[in-house]
Every structure is written in C-alpha cells, then in structure tokens.
Amino acid sequence: MMRTPSLKRKNMAVPLRRLHHVSLHVSNGLKLAHDLVSKYKFNLFATRLTDKSRQVAFRKGTSVFVVNEGPVQGSVGLNEWPQDGGNGEHPDHAPRVHSEKHKLSNPSCLYDVHTHHPVDSVSNVCFEVEDVERSFKVLRQLGCNFLVPPTTVEDENGLVTYSVVKSIVGNVCHTLVDKTKYGGTFLPGFTIAEKDWSLEEEDLSCPVTHFDHITYASPRKSSHQVIGWYEKLFGFQRFFIDGDEDVDEGFVVNQEGVGLRLTAMQYWKCSKAGIALPFPDVKEPDCKFVIAESLPHEGRNQVDTFLEQHRGAGVQHVALYTKDIVSTAHAMAEAGVQFFSPPPAYYTEVGKLQEMEKVGLDPQRLSEHGILLDSDLQEVPSSQTGCSENRRYLLQVFTKPLFAEDTFFLELIERRGATGFGEGNIRALWRSVQAYMENERRDSQGENVQSAH
DSSP states (O other), rough: OOOOOOOSHHHHHHOOOOOOOEEEEEEEEEHHHHHHHHOOEEEEEEEEOOOOOOOEEEEETTTEEEEEEEEOOOOOOOOGGTTTOOOTOOOOOOOOESSSSSOSOOOSTTTOOOOSSSSEEEEEEEEEOOOOHHHHHHHHTTTTTTTEEEEEEEEETTTEEEEEEOSSSSOEEEEEEETTTBBBOTTTEEEOOOSSSGGOOTTSSSSSEEEEEEEEEOTOHHHHHHHHHHHHOOOOEEEOOTEEEEEEEEEEEEEEEEEEEEEESSSSOOSSOOOSSTTTOSSSSSEEEEEEEEEETOOOOOOHHHHHHHTTTTEEEEEEEEEEEEEEEEEHHHHHHHHOOOOOOTTTOOOHHHHHHHTTTOOHHHHHHTOEEEEEEGOOOOGGOGGGGGGEEEEEEEBSSSSSSSEEEEEEEEBOOOOOOOOOHHHHHHHHHHHHHHHHHHHHHHHHHHHHH
C-alpha cells in the first residue's frame, strides 16, 4: 500500500529561497561559451577574469549557467577570452573579498571551488538563502562538509555573503548565497555586459524561461540516502512522479530492456496541497530534482555509462522550460543542436497518435525534432475529455551530450498542466539514447582498430 508524505511542513534546517544558477567546470570554456550562445541561444551577460581562472555567466530567462575554467596546460591564453563584459579583476574594479571569522580558501574562483574533476562536469547548484552565517552554523552541526566558509564579497552595489557545501552526490556542491544586501544585476566581482538585463526582451523564437528540473545519475540503491540528506538539511519534500508510485521503490520501469528507477524531490512545497512556502515573496517557479539509478537485471545502460565516464555520481541533465517547444527546438536545430529522436514508429503508434490528435498537435511537426508527448489523461475528469484545453500533457526533447563524454545533456520541456517528467516516454527515450551510445561505442572501437593498423 502506497504511503504519502505528511502535509505538515518539516522544520527546515536551511530553507532555500530560489535556485540562483548552475555552474559547470570545463577544460575548454571557449567552446562551451560558443555553443551556449550560438546554438542554445543563451546570452553572455557577466564575466570575471583573473590570471588563475575565468568565470562567465550566460542567461536565458531566469536560467543562468556559470562556466568556470581554470588554467589548463597548453590551453588558449587567458587574455584570448572574449572581452564582451570586460575584465572583472581590473585594479580599479576589483571586488573587496573578506570574512570576519574565516580566511578565504579559494579566491581565484568566487562563489565556487575548482573541483579538479577528471572530466567536464556540472558541479555546482547555487541556491539563494536568507542567512548564510546561520546556515553555516546549522549545517555544520548536522555534519556538513564546507569547502568554503561564510565569505563576504562587496562592490559599489552592496555586499553578498556566500559559502560552499559539499553535497552527498558525487562531485556536486551547493553554493549558498545571501543577496539581500546587494542591488547589482548579478554578483560582486562580475562585470556586466553593456546590455540592461532588467529590460531584456523575450526571445519569441526560443522562449526558454527557467530551469524546470535537474537530474542526478546515482549508483544503485542510493536514492533513499540522497533524498534523506536533502530532506534533513534543506527541507526538500518527496515529489511523486506517478500516482501509483511506491514511496519506497520510487517510479520503476523494468520491462522491454529498460531497467530504471526514478525518485523525485523538490524544495518550497511538496506535491500535495497545504504546505506553507518558507518565502511567500518568491514568485519564480521551483525546480525539482530527479534521481536516476539503473536496475541490475537489464544490462548496461546510460546511467551506468554516466557513472563510468563521469567517474562517479553527478548531474546527468538539466531541463530548460520553454513556452513553445516546437519553435525552440527548431531554432536550436537550425543553429546546429542535435536532438535524440525516438524510433519513427513512435509517431505512428495507435495510442500515441491518438494522444497527439486529441490535444491538437501535428505528429509530423513533433517528429521533425524528436519531440515526445506524454499526457496525464487519468487526471482529467471524464466530463472534460472532449476538450483539448483541459487535457494535461507535456512535450519534451533531449539534446545529444554537450561534452566529449556522454555525461551531460540538456532537455527542453513544455508543460500543459502535467507535473511529471514524461514517464510515458521513458522507454522510447531510453532506446534512442541507448542506440546513440552503442553507435558511438562501435565508431570508437572502429577508429581504434584502424589506428592500430
């Protein structure tokens, strides 16, 4: 019998205000910067350049990626980074970094740490909190490992206090930042590009607005430990992906060659009504977290591939919410983004074809970019099933990996009332990703054989 979580909000140790940005640590920041701007339609809006590192922020709606690159032997010179935003470390504009009680442990990488991870990785999810010093004290008592203690950075727009905590998931860290005393556009130490981002016009051809969810790839039987850690320290709540999901087992797909367990959680509120928001002034949508682990009896799969190539658990993909997925996917594809596509039969299957027709979508347009449809028809009262506006569904598509390894990709998602993660598409997506990885493996083996001769 399925158990449901209590509707009474737990006493949060550190309530989170909102997701501020997601950080990537890469060996070639220039390539990723080029791809984010030219292919994925992000805007470069803030830079921080030093003789030891480069940190560059890219924005689309409220979703912000910060690309971190440290000095790499033989890499492009630091002075060759595009200077759109200027040099944040110019002597006349250098931020003041100080801490009353603690020595700054990593001044070259503000608001983060150099992870020295062996492969490119999404390694930091930064949250805004209301009181970093209090958070530090509480979390330290709970046994948290802090990589950077409370540190204050200030410029002419005010001051920001932050700390960095090591998470329970692989190389993932969480920066906790307090911006209540800061009036600038982003963060002290970063130079803002010439554009006024408060007046940014929406890109109608590619209307990405925010981060929808973040998915971790995790070792088998680790989901409960991960959820317990986030629940205890940050007040996360379990989010049920499916109405029939078992609280202990999660959402399990174990058939037709697919062996996958998904478990989800979110901050601010849980999937049931009646949970009070810790910050009622926050209007931005929340971001859910999904934990994916493989099941042991269906052979090697992309979660195992991630764990092997990434050298441990970590962020497998980040989902970008878009108001118009067809337009967004088309714009990105025209710019060179490649998407995973399900088998062509996906769009002609009787049940799926009927779903598309009932919500008024053209299967041909969806198939052009591999867009998948998943509907929550069971949630709609029978008296409303004749009206497409009342049908709850979502549309989603996944990019091919952004890094040389098959360790990170992006998802585009458009929600029309559906709250899940496309559980009805898992088998189709799974097979398309598996086919891609198997082809990549064969091509790599072929190249190795040729080079040997």
